Amino acid sequence: MDGQLTFLGTGTSMGVPTLGCACAVCTSADPHDRRLRPSALVRWRDADGGPERVVVIDTGPDFREQALRAGVTRVDAVLYTHGHADHILGMDDLRPLSYIAFHEGGPIPLYATEETAKVLNHVYDYTFSPEATYSHRAKVQLEPLGERTNVHGVEFVRIPVLHGDMEISGFRFGNTAYLTDVSAIPESSFALLTGLEHLVLSALRHKPHPSHATLEQALAWALRIGARHTWLTHIAHELGHEETNRTLPQSVRLAYDGLTIPVCVGL
Template identity: 40%
Template sequence: MNTALPPNELPPPPADANSAEVIFLGTGTSVGVPALGCRCDVCTSTDPRNQRTRCAIVVRFKHSNLLIDTPPDLRTQLLREDISLIHAVLFTHEHVDHLYGLDDLRLFPFQLGHAMPLYCESHVEARIRRVYDYAFSDRAPTHPGSTPQLEFVRITHDPFNVLGVEVVPIPMVHGPYFNVLGFRIGNFAYCTDTNAIPAESIERLRGVETLVIDALRFRPHPTHFSVDEAIEVIREISPKRAFLTHLCHDIDHAKVDAQLPAGIELAYDGLRLNIDPTS
């Protein structure tokens, strides 16, 4: 395997103090858009903004890339956005559409010179250890890179540091059975996969300038905000701008985006935003 970049030359450096870029890898629901077997107007649309892979973002600092979630489309997403290295991963929760691309990170430890750090809660770690049990086997590997090299960093609801930047967890509810995390980094917050944000978490979101929030469709759903519900939350938090994500095939980008209130837009795969990770 190619090890052209010596491990000791590529430690994750501290983030730039002034700016970072958010790259939307995926903005779609758990089955993606187009949905398999569907011939609706959105699934057959030629508008590239209606082609939505499973949800994830990368926060790109000056010399390091922080990935939030590892969806099944991860390899394709990273290639599409020309992202050649990930330095650390945060997990919002353990559902398949946010987890099952983890093996696609297998090459990066060769460049990093150490295992890939995974920042997650204890129940997410437990799921990863079950699903990717081969990565934690005592059996000797057959060759370098045969299994992903992973290292867990346990997080709680307290703020923590990743790649030189403070991250504030945003505890949220995702239907009747799951609690999940959003994350605030400076003046930016990412809150996918939720249908309720407790009052204490709303307070953690006060002052954000850019908010990304779940808005599956217009009809109510038992585990996701509808568009109208997401707009209510946005109005309560009052960011300068907001983007809706985790969108299903009920949402036609051009039509719906034009109808949204001022300051609220639909996210789309490949969208890039500048943020301040320190404010």
């Protein structure tokens, strides 16, 4: 089934430009060098000509602006990679869309591991707590993220990856995989990444970081996995778009905010 993947944001946790920084990338005039916090959108239309289906991967602090820019008018489900601020702090901006979804048949499901759900429950106590009395809370419901999550017929396979000492979630859907905040990929996860057309992979910068891969490490994984196209995301301000792309093999490119690629989401 044909679908689309849109990069809502391709920046690292602090975004690019980074507050207080006057480096060449932060002051660049190239719009590709402006990166909001990392998030992605998967869309497809049901085979029977039904409504467009929209799945969001992570709702970071820039979610509202990103959703406006991408023309998002509905969300069928959210999949969370992990509970860090740059991936969850826009959850409350689902409120207006959740009221629409609720009228159509229930709260928006938010799929999260137990560890991520714990953070969401804590941060959004006024939304999830059974004692919460805030009447304008988002109509959302935490659902356990298992090995496979089916959203209106499209299967999202969880791909475990390491982010420092945390195990977090990447996702494979059809011929595409989305892996962010990666510092290591377990052997068992490489086995889930065969035959890809598109691989999205995080690549922070050149200098090592305890919980993120360097560009060089991401490149080595990209070549090993061998997707036809690899798109790098979660990019810090050390990597300028044009100058970095010039150093990469043709099959590997830095993604940028708003980039939309056609993907196959399943049979």
